[in-house]
C-alpha cells in the first residue's frame with residue numbers, strides 16, 4: 001500500500017514545489033490566524049495551482065463557521081477539509097453535505113482513552129488524523145511539534161483510515177512507521193527552520209528518511 005504523505009502549513013512557492021517534487025500526496029494550508037502558518041484564502045488559492053494533478057489540497061480549519069468555510073472553499077477549491085477543532089459528528093456531517101467534500105477529522109491523543117472519542121465519527125468522517133495533545137499553554141490545536149505514543153494506534157481496527165501526525169521528523173519517522181504502520185503521515189514543524197518557515201532541505205531530508213525506512217522494512 002502506498003503511504004500518503006501530507007506536508008502541512010505551506011506558505012511559499014519554493015517549499016510547496018519542494019514538497020511536490022519529493023512526492024507529497026497531500027499539501028495542507030492552515031486557516032487559523034493564531035498560527036504562524038496561517039495563510040489568507042486568496043494566497044492559498046494562488047499557491048494551490050502548483051498542486052493540480054500532483055497532490056490533494058487540504059484546507060485545515062479550527063471550529064470554522066459556514067462563512068469562513070465558504071470563503072476558503074471559494075478561493076482555494078480544496079479537495080479535502082481538515083477539521084482540527086472540537087467539531088461534533090453532526091458538524092462534520094453538515095460540512096460534508098454543504099460542500100460535497102471529504103472531511104478529515106483530527107483528534108488529540110495522549111493516552112489510550114483518547115481513542116474512545118473516535119467511534120461516533122467512524123461513519124461520518126472520511127478519514128481521521130491522530131495528532132498529539134497540545135502542550136499546556138499552546139494556542140494551537142496542531143503544529144506543536146510534539147508526539148504521542150504511536151503504539152497506542154495498534155489498538156485500532158485494521159480498516160480505520162487515518163493519518164499519523166504530531167512531532168514527526170526525519171529522525172523519528174522510521175520508528176513511527178515501524179510502530180504504527182499508518183496509511184498516511186502528516187508533518188509540519190518537523191520540516192521548518194523556524195515556526196512557520198518551511199525549509200526545502202528539511203523536506204528533502206524527511207522524504208529521504210521515509211524512503212530509507214520503507215526500504216528497511218521491505219527487506
Ligand SMILES: O=C(O)c1ccccc1NCC(=O)[C@H](O)[C@H](O)COP(=O)(O)O
Pocket residue numbers: 008009028030032035036037060061062084131140141142143144145146165166167168186187188189190
Ligand atoms: O500547524 C498549525 O499551526 C495548526 C494550527 C491549527 C490547527 C492545526 C494546525 N496544524 C495541523 C496539522 O495537520 C499539522 O500538520 C499537525 O498538527 C502536525 O504538526 P507538527 O507536530 O508540527 O508536525
